[in-house]
Amino acid sequence: MRVPLNPSRNSAPHVLMSADAVGGVWPYSLDLAAGLVRRGLAVTVAILGPGPSETRIRAAEAATGARIIATGLPLDWTAETPEAVLDAARVFAALAGAIGADLVHLHSPALALADFPVPVAAVCHSCVATWWDAVENGPLPPDLAWRHDLTMRGCRAADALLAPTRAHALATARVCGLAQPPLVVRNGRGLAGLPPRAAVPHAFTAGRLWDQAKNAAALDRLAGRLSVPIRAAGSIEGPNGARVETRHLQMLGRLDDSGIADELAGRPVFVSLARYEPFGLAVLEAAAAGCALVLSDIPSFRELWDGAAAFVDAEDEAEAAEAVQGLLDDPTRRETAGKAASDRAARYGVDAMTEGVLHILRGLLAAAPARLGGAAA
Structure with a gap:
């Protein structure tokens, strides 16, 4: 794991983000990182699970302005034991301290189950219990039950909890027994696309x-x-x-x-x-x-x-x-x-997503000595 240097405390506020490079969390993380960097923040994106090639990582750094590191830590949904997830959370918390992060933004609530030195926001991109409700019947099997337990505990441990739709926020609150559903910040994408071309309908x-x-x-x-x-x-x-x-x-x-x-x-x-x-x-x-x-x-x-x-x-x-x-x-x-x-x-753009996340980060750090509010204003 290539760890960035601890930045000066006089530098831009620093957000440590976790990411999963297997599915949709990856483009979400890159778009959000780029949006935060454009607003004056320093961002480190730490990849858990299978990582992209070094060439793709360097290209992503150039495109976003963020530091990107592959940690080799397991994802919560592929880890073999609860201890492996908890160990990953502890390593991630140590990384937050080592790089001088002012705030942590997690792609998985289970990773919030560690003693982080700074406020933690976690996003409920998906979870095994809501997934199981949609595709299977009966109680969760043991291999998913312990993952759900970690997610429930992580949802309660995070300082702020986000979800990409109201529907998923309500589903998460139901399966995790939360008093309040996660805050809704809809995902966005930076989509330049290509000019339309004539094609055989398909x-x-x-x-x-x-x-x-x-x-x-x-x-x-x-x-x-x-x-x-x-x-x-x-x-x-x-x-x-x-x-x-x-x-x-x-x-x-x-x-x-x-x-x-x-x-x-x-x-x-x-x-x-x-x-x-x-x-x-x-x-x-x-x-x-x-x-x-x-x-x-x-x-x-x-x-x-x-x-x-x-x-x-x-x-x-x-x-x-x-x-x-x-x-x-x-x-x-x-x-x-x-x-x-x-x-x-057009309603679901990167700017709208970034501003939604940034509003929550400002709230988390309002009483802290970090400089997020002033830098992002």
């Missing part, structure tokens, strides 16, 4: 396809009903050993940001039949590119996209096929739907 989806919540099996059945392919970007095998098999989806593998942008430039119909999605950055990226949206009718999608997307039952591929094919067969309707999605996506 459908597109993106995400961690191996995750049962993404409902790749239903997407695959849907693909078998359409007159055009559904192109699917994302890994079919996860770091936890989960794997999905498909017959009809046109698999593209994992694509980087430029690869996703190139796919979206053709303005495909974007489809998500997710059973569980606390926010859905892939949907936001597609909407910002002007893609018409066909989404599963789940609370978070309704909250974000009601009036700007077509909603279908996540398990009814016939209904989904009718919605997607109808857009594919009617270019004018597809263009109108894409414009509605693009207009809605």
Whole structure:
């Protein structure tokens, strides 16, 4: 782990952020880090779990202005024991002291279970209990129960708790028994995109396809009903050993940001039949590119996209096929739907997200000797 030098106490206020480079937390972390740096803060992003290549890390540093380090510490959802997560939390707390952080911003509430020397904000991006409620039945199995216990305790230990949608905030409060739901700060993306180009009409989806919540099996059945392919970007095998098999989806593998942008430039119909999605950055990226949206009718999608997307039952591929094919067969309707999605996506930008987080950080540090309020004003 390459640790940055302890900055001068006269330098800009310093935020230590944790990050997961496997899924949507990674672009969220980079966008937020860049937004905070633009507002005069110093930011160190510490990656837990599988890390990007050194080349990608250096490129991310250049793009964001933040320091980025790969810690080698386990993620809470891939760690083998509770002790491994608690050890990671203790190492992270020590790192906060070593680099002279003024505040810690955690991507996982479980990491708040350590003696941090500064205030801690934690984001409920997702959790195993709300995920289980959406995709399974019955009590949590032991391997997930201890992870949920750490999350519950971490939610109570954090000085501030955030969630990306009201729907997920309420779900988190329910499963964790919280007196108050997390504060809602919606995610945002910095999306330049590519100019639209003429393309053969098709459908597109993106995400961690191996995750049962993404409902790749239903997407695959849907693909078998359409007159055009559904192109699917994302890994079919996860770091936890989960794997999905498909017959009809046109698999593209994992694509980087430029690869996703190139796919979206053709303005495909974007489809998500997710059973569980606390926010859905892939949907936001597609909407910002002007893609018409066909989404599963789940609370978070309704909250974000009601009036700007077509909603279908996540398990009814016939209904989904009718919605997607109808857009594919009617270019004018597809263009109108894409414009509605693009207009809605404009609400969920990086500046709005950064200002929302910054407001909470200012509140945490209002009584502290740190300099956040003045530097960010």
